[in-house]
Amino acid sequence: MATIKDIAKAAKCSISTVSYALNNDNRISDRTANRIKMIAKEMNYFPSAAARNLKRQNTKTILVAISDFGGPVYNELLDGIHHELVNHDYTMIVSTGVSSDKMLKQRSADGAIISDINIEDNFLKKVAVNFEPIIVLDRQLKEDTIFNLTIDNEILMYNLTKDVISHGYKKIAFVHGVKNAYDNESRFLGLKKALNECGKSVFREFTGNFTKESGAEIAKDIIKLDNKPDMIVCSNDEMALGIMEELINNNYKIPGDIGVSGFDDIMLSSYFHPKLSSVRIDHFSWGKRIAKTMVQLLNKEKVKIEKEQGTVIRRESY
Amino acid sequence: MATIKDIAKAAKCSISTVSYALNNDNRISDRTANRIKMIAKEMNYFPSAAARNLKRQNTKTILVAISDFGGPVYNELLDGIHHELVNHDYTMIVSTGVSSDKMLKQRSADGAIISDINIEDNFLKKVAVNFEPIIVLDRQLKEDTIFNLTIDNEILMYNLTKDVISHGYKKIAFVHGVKNAYDNESRFLGLKKALNECGKSVFREFTGNFTKESGAEIAKDIIKLDNKPDMIVCSNDEMALGIMEELINNNYKIPGDIGVSGFDDIMLSSYFHPKLSSVRIDHFSWGKRIAKTMVQLLNKEKVKIEKEQGTVIRRESY
DNA sequence: GTGAAAGCGCTAACAC
DNA sequence: GTGTTAGCGCTTTCAC
Numbered sequence: 001m002a003t004i005k006d007i008a009k010a011a012k013c014s015i016s017t018v019s020y021a022l023n024n025d026n027r028i029s030d031r032t033a034n035r036i037k038m039i040a041k042e043m044n045y046f047p048s049a050a051a052r053n054l055k056r057q058n059t060k061t062i063l064v065a066i067s068d069f070g071g072p073v074y075n076e077l078l079d080g081i082h083h084e085l086v087n088h089d090y091t092m093i094v095s096t097g098v099s100s101d102k103m104l105k106q107r108s109a110d111g112a113i114i115s116d117i118n119i120e121d122n123f124l125k126k127v128a129v130n131f132e133p134i135i136v137l138d139r140q141l142k143e144d145t146i147f148n149l150t151i152d153n154e155i156l157m158y159n160l161t162k163d164v165i166s167h168g169y170k171k172i173a174f175v176h177g178v179k180n181a182y183d184n185e186s187r188f189l190g191l192k193k194a195l196n197e198c199g200k201s202v203f204r205e206f207t208g209n210f211t212k213e214s215g216a217e218i219a220k221d222i223i224k225l226d227n228k229p230d231m232i233v234c235s236n237d238e239m240a241l242g243i244m245e246e247l248i249n250n251n252y253k254i255p256g257d258i259g260v261s262g263f264d265d266i267m268l269s270s271y272f273h274p275k276l277s278s279v280r281i282d283h284f285s286w287g288k289r290i291a292k293t294m295v296q297l298l299n300k301e302k303v304k305i306e307k308e309q310g311t312v313i314r315r316e317s318y
Numbered sequence: 319m320a321t322i323k324d325i326a327k328a329a330k331c332s333i334s335t336v337s338y339a340l341n342n343d344n345r346i347s348d349r350t351a352n353r354i355k356m357i358a359k360e361m362n363y364f365p366s367a368a369a370r371n372l373k374r375q376n377t378k379t380i381l382v383a384i385s386d387f388g389g390p391v392y393n394e395l396l397d398g399i400h401h402e403l404v405n406h407d408y409t410m411i412v413s414t415g416v417s418s419d420k421m422l423k424q425r426s427a428d429g430a431i432i433s434d435i436n437i438e439d440n441f442l443k444k445v446a447v448n449f450e451p452i453i454v455l456d457r458q459l460k461e462d463t464i465f466n467l468t469i470d471n472e473i474l475m476y477n478l479t480k481d482v483i484s485h486g487y488k489k490i491a492f493v494h495g496v497k498n499a500y501d502n503e504s505r506f507l508g509l510k511k512a513l514n515e516c517g518k519s520v521f522r523e524f525t526g527n528f529t530k531e532s533g534a535e536i537a538k539d540i541i542k543l544d545n546k547p548d549m550i551v552c553s554n555d556e557m558a559l560g561i562m563e564e565l566i567n568n569n570y571k572i573p574g575d576i577g578v579s580g581f582d583d584i585m586l587s588s589y590f591h592p593k594l595s596s597v598r599i600d601h602f603s604w605g606k607r608i609a610k611t612m613v614q615l616l617n618k619e620k621v622k623i624e625k626e627q628g629t630v631i632r633r634e635s636y
Numbered sequence: 637g638t639g640a641a642a643g644c645g646c647t648a649a650c651a652c
Numbered sequence: 653g654t655g656t657t658a659g660c661g662c663t664t665t666c667a668c
Contacts, residue, residue, distance in 0.1 A: 001448055003645055014655045019647060027653060044447050049424035050371035051645030054660050059368070061426075069396040069412070075388035082414060091420045093411040094387070096400060102409045106367035108379075129362050130319055245589065268586065271563065321661055332639045337663060345637060369661030372644050 002045045010043065011036050022047070061091045062294055063109035065100035067116040072238075072266040073283065074115070080287020081113065088295045107131045111294050114138065117181050133297040135290060139182040147297065149290050152307035153183055153263075156279045157190030157233075160261060160312045164231055165194065167318060169259055171203040173229035175218055175239050177210035184210075184235045187263060191233055203229045208239045215242025222258075223250055230258060231318060237262035237269050237278055244272065244317065259318030265310075274316035281310040320363045328361065329354050340365070379409045380612055381427035383418035385434040390556075390584040391601065392433070398605020399431065406613045425449045429612050432456065435499050451615040453608060457500040465615065467608050470625035471501055471581075474597045475508030475551075478579060478630045482549055483512065485636060487577055489521040491547035493536055493557050495528035502528075502553045505581060509551055521547045526557045533560025540576075541568055548576060549636060555580035555587050555596055562590065562635065577636030583628075592634035599628040 008015040013032070021028045021036040028036075053059045062085055066074050082092045090110075095103050100119065104112060104127045114124065115137040125143055128134050132145035140148050164172060174191055177184040195201055206221065208214030215238065222228060222243075234240035240262035244254055254260055254274055262269060262278040269276035286308045296303045326333040331350070338346045339354035346354075371377045380403055384392050400410045408428075413421050418437065422430060422445045432442065433455040443461055446452050450463035458466050482490060492509055495502040513519055524539065526532030533556065540546060540561075552558035558580035562572055572578055572592055580587060583598035604626045614621045 004647095005645080015646080016648075016656075017654055020654085023647085025648095029653060032653080044444060046423040046425070046448065048372070048645055049421075049426045050368060050375075050377070051660090052424075052647080053368035054366070054372050054662085055645080055647050057368075057660070068393070069387065070393035072390075075386070078387040078414075082417065086416055091413070091417040093413050093417065093421070095409070095411050096396075098404055099400065099409040099411065103367075103411070105364040106370075107364070108367045126362060130364070241589075268589070271559075271586070271590070273591065322663095323661080333662080334640080334664075335638055338638085341663085343664095347637060350637080366661055369644095370663080372646085372660090373662045373664085375644070 002043045004045075004047070007036065007040050007043060007045055011039050058110050059091075059108065060089060061093055061109045062291070063100070063103050063112045064092060064094045065104070065112060065114050065116045065119060066094060066096055067118055068096060069094075072268060073264050076283035077115070077287045077290075080284040080289075081291045082287075083284075084288040084291035085295070088291075090291075090295070104131060111135070111298055113290060113294065117178060133294065135294055135297075137290065147293065147303070147305060149293060149305065150182065150186075150307055151281055151286075152309055153186035154190040154193070155307075156310050156312070157187040157263065158194045159190075160263075160277075160279055161191045161194035161233065162198075163312050163314060164233065164259070164261065164318060165198050165200070167259075169231035169318065170200075171227075171229045172200070172231045172233060173204040173206065173222075174202050175215070175232060175234040175243070176205060176207040177235040177239065179207060181210075187235050208235075208242075210236050210238060212238045212242035212245075215239035216246040217242075219243040219246030219250075223247070223252075228258065232258060232260045234260065234262050237264045237266045237276060240276055240278070240317070241268060241272055244274070244276065255316070255318045261318055265313055270315065277312075277314045277317045279310050280313045281308060320361045322363075322365070325354065325358050325361060325363055329357050376428050377409075377426065378407060379411055379427045380609070381418070381421050381430045382410060382412045383422070383430060383432050383434045383437060384412060384414055385436055386414060387412075390586060391582050394601035395433070395605045395608075398602040398607075399609045400605075401602075402606040402609035403613070406609075408609075408613070422449060429453070429616055431608060431612065435496060451612065453612055453615075455608065465611065465621070465623060467611060467623065468500065468504075468625055469599055469604075470627055471504035472508040472511070473625075474628050474630070475505040475581065476512045477508075478581075478595075478597055479509045479512035479551065480516075481630050481632060482551065482577070482579065482636060483516050483518070485577075487549035487636065488518075489545075489547045490518065490549045490551060491522040491524065491540075492520050493533070493550060493552040493561070494523060494525040495553040495557065497525060499528075505553050526553075526560075528554050528556060530556045530560035530563075533557035534564040535560075537561040537564030537568075541565070541570075546576065550576060550578045552578065552580050555582045555584045555594060558594055558596070558635075559586060559590055562592070562594065573634070573636045579636055583631055588633065595630075595632045595635045597628050598631045599626060 004015045007018045021033040085092050111133050113135045128145050135147045206218045240260050262276050265278040265280035293303050322333045325336045339351040403410050429451050431453045446463050453465045524536045558578050580594050580596040583596040587594035587596050611621050
């Protein structure tokens with residue numbers, strides 16, 4: 001393991017000269033700088049992140065904490081974040097579960113982007129004392145060094161519900177994802193607001209956990225009902241897909257017998273038959289916006305915090 | 319930002335005592351140790367990863383470099399790796415693209431697991447000079463400190479092909495993913511071996527890039543053919559799904575007119591109609607095995623390198 | 637059982 | 653334009 005000392009020895013100069021040369025400090029002559037760079041390359045030298053991080057008191061790394069790598073939602077989002085961070089010479093690392101906790105506690109990055117409802121508010125607040133900035137995508141958390149960059153769930157679900165109503169549905173049920181999760185509650189709020197405005201109320205509520213499997217279970221309950229909803233608005237796509245599959249397997253026609261809608265517009269949604277109606281979020285550009293904000297925060301620039309917008313996509317399922 | 323010095327000052331003892339206490343060194347009396355731990359907690363102290371990494375010359379972190387976060391294959395694999403690493407007190411971080419390159423060059427982890435064909439062999443070899451161990455999942459790379467833990471593609475595709483033949487298919491075409499990629503080539507080898515044994519040869523070859531979209535393009539070409547294959551064996555599921563969708567949209571019956579098979583058995587495969595036949599890899603347990611091997615390597619224990627097995631799952635598509 | 641001090645590999649202020 | 657050196661925040665050897 002070649003260190004800066006070895007390069008200095010090989011180049012017959014001091015370690016500071018090596019450091020300056022490799023960091024393109026312009027007080028080193030081009031001749032020396034190039035010579036040193038050549039030697040470093042030959043010796044396969046790369047500065048140790050550990051040493052550099054300690055000295056510089058930064059890592060040029062941003063941590064993104066997500067709840068799981070399976071969620072189809074994260075794909076474009078992470079791509080967007082990465083795309084933008086790289087432009088600003090930052091490295092992106094992604095973690096889940098206890099790995100996220102450790103990374104946060106130990107301040108292994110210069111900033112963190114959180115999209116994992118399993119991480120508790122109190123934990124984040126404690127972390128935020130030593131570690132800033134933190135951007136949260138999955139909750140509203142008012143704290144000086146925590147920034148909330150969420151989706152505009154309420155408005156979007158409001159719009160979707162209005163569209164659903166305009167297509168003549170009367171008995172509109174809602175399928176909750178995880179209760180108390182920000183995304184779920186704000187979507188529910190939007191639904192209720194739209195229904196209220198039309199003098200309606202929620203026909204019935206069900207509670208899943210954002211997974212396809214929980215959707216299938218709920219569908220089984222619905223099948224048993226005497227007075228069934230004619231429309232099932234779901235808090236996300238995966239539950240909607242689970243519900244549709246189960247209903248279809250039991251010979252229900254969608255949207256003939258019951259309409260279904262989702263939220264997020266994951267890829268799968270447009271491959272399913274019937275194609276799921278949903279709310280499309282451009283996760284890639286949202287990701288870019290998040291990363292831009294992160295960089296601005298790191299640079300102590302002013303940022304503007306705006307909720308991410310989207311569009312209602314009506315396909316075949318209602 | 320409280321450092322160890324601040325804790326020492328608050329506890330009126332030396333920094334070494336603090337360090338010992340927090341690391342549970344048994345020469346510190348319980349009374350002192352507990353007192354120090356209390357103070358550390360009150361002051362919201364967590365040791366700096368940067369300082370600790372530099373001193374200890376390790377990070378207790380394993381890097382997993384993947385090609386993208388969208389691939390449905392990675393979900394279970396990463397879960398498996400994480401699950402096992404956490405048991406051994408390691409943290410898992412995941413990266414893509416240039417972020418992976420930087421992390422590797424700077425040795426920001428104690429070991430790396432590579433599943434990204436965009437990372438070049440030569441780059442890995444260079445990195446491996448300073449950074450070990452490296453486990454590669456997506457290629458065969460013979461180097462002292464690089465370990466190959468791949469899927470047994472050849473045998474598995476051989477088995478699938480045999481099964482296909484046994485169901486009476488005669489004109490068997492192959493759809494390549496990225497040419498020269500290990501997974502692709504070894505799967506192709508298995509196919510050819512099975513065909514040869516039955517006195518057959520590949521009816522026709524097509525080349526995509528492992529994506530659904532490339533599959534759809536290939537389907538368009540197939541539709542134009544006068545002499546069509548009766549079976550299309552694909553190098554992965556996503557291309558198979560793309561092909562099926564395009565064929566179905568053009569009123570072909572699957573498997574009536576043409577049979578299709580995939581590889582990997584991603585979740586989507588069993589939701590599609592018709593359900594895709596594929597080769598199921600238990601990515602979660604493969605991930606655990608990979609992580610176990612990584613920990614053994616880190617502990618300088620002996621490891622045994624075995625290819626990951628799987629099972630042919632015949633569903634509805636052939 | 638506790639403390640002093642060296643040093644991990646860098647960066648950067650300062651001296652020349 | 654180059655070198656000397658302090659120090660980032662820890663761990664750990666060696667004294668006591």
